[in-house]
Amino acid sequence: MTRVFEAEEIDPLAIGAWILGTGGGGSPYLAQLNLHELYKQGRRCHLMSPEELDDDDMVAVLSMMGAPLVGQERLVDATHLARSVRAMEEYLDKKFRAVMAVEIGGGNALSPFLAAALLDLPVVDADAMGRAYPEAQMTSFAIGGLKMYPLSMVDCRGIEGFVTRVPSWRWMERVSRAMCTEVGSTAATCKAPRTGAEVKQWGILHTVTQAVGIGRCVSAAQAQHRDPIEALLNHVGGKEIFRGKVTDVDRETTGGFLRGKALINAQVEDGQSPVELCFQNEWIVAFRDGQPLVSTPDLICVLDSVLGEAIGTETIRYGQRVAVVVIPAPEILRSTQGLEYVGPRAFGYDMDYKSVFTA
Amino acid sequence: MKRIGIDVGGTNTDAVLIDGSHVVASIKMPTTDDVMSGVVNSIASVLESDPALHRPVDAVMIGTTHFTNAVVERARMERPAVMRIAMPSGASLPPLVDWPDDLRAAIDPLVEMVEGGHEYDGRPLMPMNHAEIREAAMRIRDAGITVIAITALFSPLTDECEREAADILREIIPDARITLSSTIGRIGLLERENVATLNAALQGLGHHTVDSFSRALRAAGVHAPFYITQNDGTVALAAVAAENPVYSFASGPTNSMRGAAFLSKLDDGMVVDVGGTTSDIGCLVGGFPRQANNVVKVGGVRTLFRMPDLLPIGLGGGTIVDANTLKVGPRSVGYRLTQAALVFGGSTLTATDIAVAAGIIEIGDRDRVRHLDRSLIDGVMANIRVLLEDNIDKMKTSAEPIQLIAAGGGAFLVPESLKGCSEVIRIPHAGVANALGAAMAQVSGEVDQVFSGLERDAALAEAEKIARARAVEAGAADDTLRVIEAEDIPIAYIPGKARRVRIRVIGDIDFDRSTSGDASRKAAE
Numbered sequence: 001m002t003r004v005f006e007a008e009e010i011d012p013l014a015i016g017a018w019i020l021g022t023g024g025g026g027s028p029y030l031a032q033l034n035l036h037e038l039y040k041q042g043r044r045c046h047l048m049s050p051e052e053l054d055d056d057d058m059v060a061v062l063s064m065m066g067a068p069l070v071g072q073e074r075l076v077d078a079t080h081l082a083r084s085v086r087a088m089e090e091y092l093d094k095k096f097r098a099v100m101a102v103e104i105g106g107g108n109a110l111s112p113f114l115a116a117a118l119l120d121l122p123v124v125d126a127d128a129m130g131r132a133y134p135e136a137q138m139t140s141f142a143i144g145g146l147k148m149y150p151l152s153m154v155d156c157r158g159i160e161g162f163v164t165r166v167p168s169w170r171w172m173e174r175v176s177r178a179m180c181t182e183v184g185s186t187a188a189t190c191k192a193p194r195t196g197a198e199v200k201q202w203g204i205l206h207t208v209t210q211a212v213g214i215g216r217c218v219s220a221a222q223a224q225h226r227d228p229i230e231a232l233l234n235h236v237g238g239k240e241i242f243r244g245k246v247t248d249v250d251r252e253t254t255g256g257f258l259r260g261k262a263l264i265n266a267q268v269e270d271g272q273s274p275v276e277l278c279f280q281n282e283w284i285v286a287f288r289d290g291q292p293l294v295s296t297p298d299l300i301c302v303l304d305s306v307l308g309e310a311i312g313t314e315t316i317r318y319g320q321r322v323a324v325v326v327i328p329a330p331e332i333l334r335s336t337q338g339l340e341y342v343g344p345r346a347f348g349y350d351m352d353y354k355s356v357f358t359a
Numbered sequence: 360m361k362r363i364g365i366d367v368g369g370t371n372t373d374a375v376l377i378d379g380s381h382v383v384a385s386i387k388m389p390t391t392d393d394v395m396s397g398v399v400n401s402i403a404s405v406l407e408s409d410p411a412l413h414r415p416v417d418a419v420m421i422g423t424t425h426f427t428n429a430v431v432e433r434a435r436m437e438r439p440a441v442m443r444i445a446m447p448s449g450a451s452l453p454p455l456v457d458w459p460d461d462l463r464a465a466i467d468p469l470v471e472m473v474e475g476g477h478e479y480d481g482r483p484l485m486p487m488n489h490a491e492i493r494e495a496a497m498r499i500r501d502a503g504i505t506v507i508a509i510t511a512l513f514s515p516l517t518d519e520c521e522r523e524a525a526d527i528l529r530e531i532i533p534d535a536r537i538t539l540s541s542t543i544g545r546i547g548l549l550e551r552e553n554v555a556t557l558n559a560a561l562q563g564l565g566h567h568t569v570d571s572f573s574r575a576l577r578a579a580g581v582h583a584p585f586y587i588t589q590n591d592g593t594v595a596l597a598a599v600a601a602e603n604p605v606y607s608f609a610s611g612p613t614n615s616m617r618g619a620a621f622l623s624k625l626d627d628g629m630v631v632d633v634g635g636t637t638s639d640i641g642c643l644v645g646g647f648p649r650q651a652n653n654v655v656k657v658g659g660v661r662t663l664f665r666m667p668d669l670l671p672i673g674l675g676g677g678t679i680v681d682a683n684t685l686k687v688g689p690r691s692v693g694y695r696l697t698q699a700a701l702v703f704g705g706s707t708l709t710a711t712d713i714a715v716a717a718g719i720i721e722i723g724d725r726d727r728v729r730h731l732d733r734s735l736i737d738g739v740m741a742n743i744r745v746l747l748e749d750n751i752d753k754m755k756t757s758a759e760p761i762q763l764i765a766a767g768g769g770a771f772l773v774p775e776s777l778k779g780c781s782e783v784i785r786i787p788h789a790g791v792a793n794a795l796g797a798a799m800a801q802v803s804g805e806v807d808q809v810f811s812g813l814e815r816d817a818a819l820a821e822a823e824k825i826a827r828a829r830a831v832e833a834g835a836a837d838d839t840l841r842v843i844e845a846e847d848i849p850i851a852y853i854p855g856k857a858r859r860v861r862i863r864v865i866g867d868i869d870f871d872r873s874t875s876g877d878a879s880r881k882a883a884e
Contacts, residue, residue, distance in 0.1 A: 030549075034451050070479050072547045073513050075449035156448040157485065184478040247758055315653075319753040 002052060002122050005045040005113065010035050012215030015309075017109030019214055019232070020207075020327075022299050023313040024282035025106015025132030026068050030076050035110055038078060038117040045113050048098055048122035050205045053196030057097035059124055060085045061141075061194060062115055063108045065153070065176065066186035076107075077156060078114035080188035084154040085115055088190040091150060091162060100124040100199065102139060102191055104207040105132025105282075111188075123208065130204035130330040131299050134281040136176070137169035138342050140332045141194065144202035148172045152190045155183040204330045210236075218308045228308025229323045239356055241286065241293055242275045242324045243267070243305055249316055262302075262316050264324065275324060277302065279313040284347050286324060294326050294356045295344045297333035301325045326356050361414060363405060363581070364798025365398060366422045366614055366791075370635065370694045373794035374401035376409055376416075380621075380799075384408040385791045387768075394425075395575040402579035416581050418868060420797040421597075422588035422614045425568050426561050426604040430658035433465040437506050439559035440499040441468045442492075442528075443552060444475040444520045445512035448484060454510075454552055459659040466560045469502050471495035475520045476512025481811050484512055492524050496531040506562050507537045508555035512548065514541035516809040536562050536602075543605065543664055545807055546859075550654060550663035557660060558605045565601035572597065586834065586868070590666050592617045592647045592796065593803035593865065596834040605664070608657055611793060612639045613667050614800075616648045618792030619766040621799050623784050628762040629751055632792070633769030635677045636691040638747075640670045640754050643764075645843055665805065672750050674743065676769035678710040685738040687746060701727050710772055713739045720771040740774070748778045755779070766792045804830025804840075805863040815858065819847060822860040836869035 014028040035045075053059065062084065064076055089095055099112040099119070104127040112123045128139035142148070149172060151163040161179050166172045172192075180187045194203070213235060221231035233240055244264045251260035258281055265274040276287045283300035286293045294300055302311045305323040316322075332338050334355065340346065343353045361383075366373045368390060375385040384405040391397035398421075406412065429435045441454040454470050455463050473495055475487035499507065507528055511520035518541035525537045538558045544551030569587070576585060587600035588610040594600075600607060615632045619625075626646040632639045642649035648667035655666045673689025677696040680687055692699035692707055699705040701712040702723025714720045716728040716736050755761060760781040765773035768790045775783055788795060804826045810818040823842060831837050844863040 030452065033457055037451060037456065067479075069546060073448075073479070074445075074484075075452045075548060077449065077451040079451065156450075158447075184480075184482075184484070245752075318756050318758075321753075 002046050002048040005047045005123065007036075007039045009212050010039070012212045012219060013109060013113075013208065015215035015218055016211030016213065017104055017106060019218070019301050019303070019310040020109070020130070020211055020299065021105035021132040021310065021312070022282045022301055023279055023311070024134065025103060025108065026071070027312075028107040028110055030071065031064075031107045031110035031114060034076060034078055035113055035117065038114070043117040045116045046122040047208060048124050050124050050126045050200055050203060053097065053124065053199055055195060055197035055200075057196035058092075058094055059194045059196065059199050060088060060096045060099045060115075060121075061102050061128065061191040062099055062111045063102045063189055063191065064111055064186065065180045065189045070185040074156065074184060074186045076114070078118050080154045080156060081111055081115040082118040083160070084152045084188045084190040085119060085121070087154060087160050088150070088152045088193060091152065092193065096121060096193070097196065098122045098124045100203070101127040101208075103127055103129040103132050104204075104211055105129065109208070109211060124199060124203070125208045126199060126203040126205045127207045128203060130207055130333065131297075132282055133342060136173040138346070140202050140204050140330070140338070141192070141198070142169045143332060143335070143338045143341050144198070146192070146194070146198055146202060148192050151176055151192060153179055153183075154188045155186070159183050202332065204332065222308060229303060229305060229325060232303070232308060232325065236327045238325050238327045240323055240325050241356065244275070244322065246316060246318055246320045246322060247274065249318060251313075258313055260313070264322060267321065277324065280347055281313060283313065285344055285349055285351075292344075292351055292354075295349065295351065295353055296347065297329035297338065297342045297353070298355055298357075299327035299329055301327060328357050329355070361411075361416050362798045363402060363416055363419045364422075364794040364796070365401060365419065366611065366793040366797055367394060367398065368424055368611060368793070369428065372397040372401050373791045374405050375788070375791050375794045375798050376405040377795070377798045378411065382788055382795065383410075385788055385794065387790055395571050398572065398575040399579045402576070402581060406579070416583045417870065418583050419576055419581060419585040420588055420594050420800055421572055421585060422610040422793060422797040423568065423607060424611050426564065427608045427657065429561060429564055430462070430557060430660070433462050433658075435564050436466050436560040437563040438466060438504060439468050439506045439508055439556060440471065440502070440504045441552070441556050441559070442471045442473065442495060442507060442509045442524060443511075444473050444487065444509065444524055445484070445548065446472050446474045448476070448512060449548060452549065454556065457549060457661060458553070462658060462660065466556075468556065468560075469499060469504055471498065475524075476514070477517050477520065479513060479516065481517055487520055487523060489527060492527045493531065496528045499528070500532045505532060505535050506559040507532075507535055508540065508552070508559040509537060510540035510548065510552040510555050513546070513809075514539070515544065515546055515551070515807070516811060518542075538562070543603070545663050546809065547663045550661050553660050554605055554662045554664050557657065557662070558603060561604035562602065565604040569597045569601040584870075586800070588614050588797045588800055589803075591650070591803055591805070591863070592667075592800065594797070594800040594834070594868070595802065599833050609666050609669070612641065612669055613648050614796035615639070615766055615793040616641050616643060616667070617646070617796030617800065618794070619643070619764045619786060619796070620646045621795055622786035622788060622792060623764045625762060625764060625784065628764055629754060629780070630764045630766055631747065631751065631773060633765070633767040633772055634675045635696055635768065636675045636693045637671045638674045638767070638769070640672065640750055641667055642754060642756075647843070665807070668754075670750055670754050672746060674710065674746055674772065676709065676711045676772070680708045680710060680713055680739050682708055682735060685735065685742055687739060687742045710739075710743065710769070714771050743772055744774050744777065747773060751777065752779050765789070801865050802830055802833050802835035802868055803863055803865040804828065804833060804835065805861070807859070807861045809859045811858075815847065818858055818860050819845065819862070822862045823864065826862045826864045830864050830866055831869075834868055835866040837866070840864045840866035
């Protein structure tokens, strides 16, 4: 099914994407503003079920790449995302059937919509993470061993570049990162194109619908003065593992990542030990008494316990009242192959992944 | 050193007269519709009780909510031109894109987007096109606009483009009043542009207000130089302040916190300022309010510049109490307290009524609340305690207990002891803490900028030089300046020694330089 993506769905998508960002992924605010502007100008996006893709359809996988700080000055613009798609079509001499997001968590959830609004191509209801992760190889497409090139990159001055061939996903990350830095640390990218068959087999499906649903359910609960956390848990089949107060935050920037940990204590003294939440851009593992409570790839979301709004690893601070909520991870991330890319060991934690959802 | 501090709020105009650090007189009176007669009357009132009337006043410090109110009411603003130098980046999000429609319509700016600006590492994004700027300037001139906000890409890092554009604009519009975003805001193009635009739109009101105050002072027989209080708890010469009205947006709560620091002789701690409708909770660091590091909305507009970090909560003297649920607020009878509250013969149960019934304050007619149930009174007082404890804790930066200063007209609502607070400090003259905060203010200069290509020491030295120059311009005596805040952070993800440096210097007012039209003061000394 392909249907119009309604204007009223933009804000819920942004709220849901921010929650699915699991602490990272960058704020969707500027992308959200752009999409509202395009809708005001009469543009409309269409959302397409992945099942509707033919096996040999070509799908463009989009994201904005760069440093968040630069994004606050060089504001995201749909034109360049759209151009990265056209540039790729020219390079391949093939036409895309649709566009999709590489990650549904954070601002990049909206990137394919920005391009789609200008290109008259539908957005596939899918992504390649089901959440947010910091690096290019942490996708379901990498887990599936799919081809990692070519990549097109476009900046606002009309600079266009391609990475036409690399031997691995990690090299794609390095080379494209260097190009991006040269043009000012912000650029629109169209990643290695996918076929309809690849999207259907390796993509994480229906995540746009999931994000909009999460956003709607949290907003509705807020409007009706119901507990937004409980509403979210019911909606996604999630688990609340802790509710309490942030009592300490320790961060450092190393190797281009924001790493650190936050301590959360029970709000009322009940003899329970505090929960220690470790992050690397996103929330990665939570411990209590040295024992892991939950780890990646399970989606660890920290939410304001009253408002239900997501709290990022950059903005968490002492005194906040938070609920730590876990949303089930997509199956592909939990597979043996998937855990090699996104399990706790991929982030330097020597421990096995055990889902909080398996008793 | 004699000073008068005046706080012109929406409800009350407060004035104090201090001599050295001694409070000679204070007065609280309703703000008048014309504002100025309230100012004249309050000055006359405090001067009446001055035993040393023969010695003239050295300075008058005025805090005003005029500029914030103009934004909130969408009134009294001038049509500005907004020039953004960042093309071809950001084209899809033009200036004012995220403003409330009614406010955008109210100021109806002429928008010009031109090529130029810099990258994070100081390289130009595009060469600036002087002919393009000249053409834009002529359109602005032809529209009869004289207030202009200029915002260039990454201007907190280098203001070169903004300055060059301003020079071209002045050639074509000689009487242009120009706001450069780099002098006001931080990294974050939209938010910085928003502040610059608000500032440009308010400059006319800034000058008008300062002129009116000046006339009010003369009418009250005061010929001392006068200053306007700023967001950071300092003052600037009125003429300088008129150029930057956005710096006075939050001066009310800031003055209150400064006054609380002065009265309690405490430089570090938490302040809760309980007013009629709401309370503001803020932190004192070195005698000044802690600054917010995040987006602060003014009249629905996202801004990012130096504003005090305040947590407003719905607790004040006029807060409405639900007798059935014992719920406190957030609604309030506000300025109608003296008609609506039970103790004043009204029919609405307010926090003030509960406090009177509990015997912690005597206001109005206590007999009117004698019928209130003890369990109701205790229950509501307990809820007020929890509300305060929770929100004070949210403003802390560590679990250590802190000293809490209770300020404002509703300070009686703050219990004697609170969880997380080592003590609750009450202060004399709490009701006019804001006017006192204004009266005792010093002058500051600050810089919050990204420096690149400089060694750390050189960057810090350059920043301090800029901050000092700004303080002197605002009226400080150069030889009294000292650095009270210095912070530098290397910027992540960005190669090439870029670091953000934030320095604030503060010093005493340079009276020698600011004694215009006050020969008698010199003679009297």
